[in-house]
Amino acid sequence: MARAGLTVERVVAAAADLADEVGFENVTVSALARHFGVKDASLYSHIKNVQDLRTRLALLAGEEMIDHIAAAVAGCAGRDALAAFAGAYRTYALKHPGRYAATQIRLDQPLAADSRAMRRTAEITYGMLRAYGLEEPDLTDAVRLLRSTFHGYCALEAAGGFNASRDVRASWDKAVDALHTALEHWPREERREAQRKEKSPS
Numbered sequence: 001m002a003r004a005g006l007t008v009e010r011v012v013a014a015a016a017d018l019a020d021e022v023g024f025e026n027v028t029v030s031a032l033a034r035h036f037g038v039k040d041a042s043l044y045s046h047i048k049n050v051q052d053l054r055t056r057l058a059l060l061a062g063e064e065m066i067d068h069i070a071a072a073v074a075g076c077a078g079r080d081a082l083a084a085f086a087g088a089y090r091t092y093a094l095k096h097p098g099r100y101a102a103t104q105i106r107l108d109q110p111l112a113a114d115s116r117a118m119r120r121t122a123e124i125t126y127g128m129l130r131a132y133g134l135e136e137p138d139l140t141d142a143v144r145l146l147r148s149t150f151h152g153y154c155a156l157e158a159a160g161g162f163n164a165s166r167d168v169r170a171s172w173d174k175a176v177d178a179l180h181t182a183l184e185h186w187p188r189e190e191r192r193e194a195q196r197k198e199k200s201p202s
Helices: 008-022 029-036 050-073 078-095 097-103 109-113 116-130 138-158 168-184 189-199
Strands: none
Touching: 008 029, 008 050, 008 097, 029 050, 050 078, 050 097, 050 116, 078 097, 078 116, 078 138, 078 168, 109 116, 116 138, 138 168
16 A cells, blocks of 8 residues: 555655765665655555666656756757757756766657657757758757767766866857857758769769
């Protein structure tokens, strides 16, 4: 029987807080049960197993993060939108390390496709990049560039990986400027294809 006061929402919210405190990889059913002062079995009335718990946590964090990004980019375009997106991404990643780690796990495709957070993230990210005149497959390539740059920078910063005297925020702003320049001068797929045809023997 479910313990009074416990709900799926309370359990997942507590797991998110625990992830920020001790690390996403340390979020277990037992650790969460200790947080609530209950036995493990009490939580299984609300979640199936630790994988279900972590998946729900990932979806919660993904929704929080894209809401934060959406608020930042509202009314912005071009370089301003990119900077707002990047800044909101970095702020969330550094402020909520456990939640952010949860957003990086791989979700089952049907679950990801049905996720409001995933759909909204795609809409906002691709919408921002279309302002640069990009279409597929260049859109996907650009998304991968942004994600790898943002994630790599935040992971290194969080781990204390930048030891030079240069201000970390100044380097971040420069990276955003460089990404903006790259997006404005993107080597579009149709252009590359035309160049290949020109170079091929007739």
